[in-house]
Amino acid sequence: MSKSLENEYKKYIQMETPDLWDRIEKDLVKSKKRAVRRWTAFGSLAAAALLVVVVLPLISGGSKSAETSVEMCAVDQSAGTMREETAEGELLITIEVTITEMNVAEGGVNWYTGITREGEGYTFTIPEDCMIMDESGQSTFIQEGGCYSIDLQEEAGKYRAVSISEIKD
């Protein structure tokens, strides 16, 4: 007896297909968390940039007599490096480096080393909450030999990465 191809084929496909919904749903939650973290990081950076560019100059310019006025200085030391000092005396450095060493464990943390085009070396840690972005704003991984623009914060003579963006040639 002849059977309907369409009906029998659909039944066969239904029988052969695994149920993947639970797995997809779990991955969806992870994906949403990653997106929230990404936007939180972007938001923090944007807020910090706004503070530096708009608010702080207004404060320092508007109350010259105040002893507590914040003085920011930005000095271009080389083409790819910028240093800023905050009111609290913390040093913020933006560097463009090629990663030469990764995951060198010392003192219970992993250290990374990068070298600028001018040959200046920086060793720093990357905290778990530090986002590493590619040029399209997607989360990515740091790789040896890769080029990155990194915001470093100095604390007690040691550097900690605040944000990392991949630079493609």
Added chain:
Amino acid sequence: MEEAQFVIAVEKMKMGDKEGLREIYQAYIGYIYSIVYQIIQNKENAEDITSDFFLRLWEKAGQYKSENGGHRGYLATIARNMSIDFLRKTGREQLVEEQEEKESEENEDTRQNVELEVIEGLSMQEALQKLEVREREIVHLKVMGELTFQEIADILSMPLGTVTWKYRNALDKLRRCGYHE
């Protein structure tokens, strides 16, 4: 799922409502999994890619444009590209082509018999094994995707005439196995 229903589901996804993705999943899990499996030929990897497919659909919901043709062709294209990318990354692209050739040679005698004889009473799985890889893909896109021959030709990057010829050939073989259109 009609185009309008698909668009509504996509709108839900854009607003962060996972019910939209669930609706698309329920309508197309079989369609997508089979497209992936026919290329990958490995259940575990096909499941991984199918899961990733739905996550990608969720993340890229904002990019879907209804005017670019039907959604079934759009879904099939993404699923095929993801599967081929996977094979490329794992260096198995060549293997699939070799497998297709080997299978083609091995099944030559069987296919010739099917062309001559009527072998009724075969299960659907057994009947599909009488088809070439490309014939199976075309039958799948036609039956499950309800695509036109032109859409299938575009997805598979094959001439329209080859697609229709292979489809007719596949139908002849399936008819001899007891399945009619």
